[in-house]
Amino acid sequence: MVRYEAPQTTPEAIALLASAKGRVHILAGGTDLIVRMKGEYIEPDVIVDIKRIKSMQSIRKTAAGTSIGAAATCGSMGRHKALKKAWPGVVEAANLIGSDQIQGRCTIVGNLCNASPAADSIPALIAAGAQALVIGPKGERLLDVDKIPTGPGKNSLKKGEMVVSIELPARAPRSADAYLRFTPRTEMDIAVVSAAVNLTIDKKSVITEARVVLGAVAITAIRVPAAEAALIGNTLDEATLAAVAEACSAACNPINDKRGTVEYRTRVAGVLAKRAAQSAWARAGGKA
Amino acid sequence: MTQLVNTQINGDAVGFACEIDETLLDVLRNRVGLSGAKEGCGTGDCGACSVILDGTLVCSCLVLGVEAEGRKVETVEGLSDGADLHPLQTKFIEHAALQCGICTPGFLMAAKALLKNNPDPTEEEIRYALAGNLCRCTGYDKIVRAVQATAADMRGS
Numbered sequence: 387m388v389r390y391e392a393p394q395t396t397p398e399a400i401a402l403l404a405s406a407k408g409r410v411h412i413l414a415g416g417t418d419l420i421v422r423m424k425g426e427y428i429e430p431d432v433i434v435d436i437k438r439i440k441s442m443q444s445i446r447k448t449a450a451g452t453s454i455g456a457a458a459t460c461g462s463m464g465r466h467k468a469l470k471k472a473w474p475g476v477v478e479a480a481n482l483i484g485s486d487q488i489q490g491r492c493t494i495v496g497n498l499c500n501a502s503p504a505a506d507s508i509p510a511l512i513a514a515g516a517q518a519l520v521i522g523p524k525g526e527r528l529l530d531v532d533k534i535p536t537g538p539g540k541n542s543l544k545k546g547e548m549v550v551s552i553e554l555p556a557r558a559p560r561s562a563d564a565y566l567r568f569t570p571r572t573e574m575d576i577a578v579v580s581a582a583v584n585l586t587i588d589k590k591s592v593i594t595e596a597r598v599v600l601g602a603v604a605i606t607a608i609r610v611p612a613a614e615a616a617l618i619g620n621t622l623d624e625a626t627l628a629a630v631a632e633a634c635s636a637a638c639n640p641i642n643d644k645r646g647t648v649e650y651r652t653r654v655a656g657v658l659a660k661r662a663a664q665s666a667w668a669r670a671g672g673k674a
Numbered sequence: 675m676t677q678l679v680n681t682q683i684n685g686d687a688v689g690f691a692c693e694i695d696e697t698l699l700d701v702l703r704n705r706v707g708l709s710g711a712k713e714g715c716g717t718g719d720c721g722a723c724s725v726i727l728d729g730t731l732v733c734s735c736l737v738l739g740v741e742a743e744g745r746k747v748e749t750v751e752g753l754s755d756g757a758d759l760h761p762l763q764t765k766f767i768e769h770a771a772l773q774c775g776i777c778t779p780g781f782l783m784a785a786k787a788l789l790k791n792n793p794d795p796t797e798e799e800i801r802y803a804l805a806g807n808l809c810r811c812t813g814y815d816k817i818v819r820a821v822q823a824t825a826a827d828m829r830g831s
Contacts, residue, residue: 387675388675388694388695389675389694390677390694390738390740392740392741392743413738413741416736416737416738416741417718417736420697420735420736420737420738421717421718421736423695424697424716424717433694433738435738435740435741437741459730461730484718484806485718485721485805485806485807486731486784486787486788486803486805486806487718487721487724487731487732487733487736487784487806488718488733488736488806490727490730490731490732491730491732491733491736491737572805573802573805573806574719574805574806
């Protein structure tokens, strides 16, 4: 017999998670949870709906950057002008998930915790250097987002823990990010390959900081340090772009399935990383 | 375990009792007697069950009935004013933008949500906004034309 709880505050939610017996599932957007319930992949004993908690709905500026609550929808991220300006790549990744109907419900915290290797927001969040604020019975901890997914559908959260927000760092001048994915259709599809690039340039358009992340080419999204090293200290010339593409293709360890072969995903990863780097560089004000 | 839920549907206060794992779509159809929203896929892919929840377009198959407590639900039944059809309904008929009709309530609600936020959408914007709604018989062109014609009509041009 399933029980439904809709707490009004975070402490109430944490207390419920800690005390509830059996299988406890958090309901935010429900776009994965309810599908799994219907398919009988999961049978919750307790559903904790966090959408009545005001702070979970909010996207707000903090001393350290921007905080996105666990129940803030991806659609609301797209309507948030300051967030879009600071983190265009994170927002474009979040807004690629599903249709308008799904955007009205789905959340990046849900996307992160569901831990699909092809999740759109995860590469962008890792590239952004985002952290997840995790609260549980033993208190709070801040985790780099790449520590949350551990494999397809698996995350590192312990019993009673939940991600309450995503914390994005403050932006240095001349910084920008970008996210690109390849899908056979323009909408309503799952990434065959994806790439996120976040970089900072100096006044001469030389790249001083870079993070490059690929999605859907391994069991989790992966950072590509060799591609980052190829970017840092250079402008975005042909040789740099070629080195980025080569490093990204070399880092791939994808599956072979009907949506893309190993060879195809490996090749396209390099192409997308190059284009994402060009987009991020242009957004940061980079000039050749 | 059933739970009592008080909500507002198409402007009327409505109370219902439902199971915790019952979707808003099932509640609307089986308990409230509003069968306009349809179940196509039941997994949020087809949009036939689209309703507007507190101003936001959602798939009612991916919302639990209990979540509707204290919220406002708009369904296709609330579009017309008695016998007076909503401009979208009129234009869908004029443009023959429906055949079997299963997808139509979802398209109407998605189009309503679009036009509220964007009274003058481009064709591309319409196609993106309706990407979450699938139609297997009429095809999308007539639907897009009907939405364009409605937008022009509602803008008074």
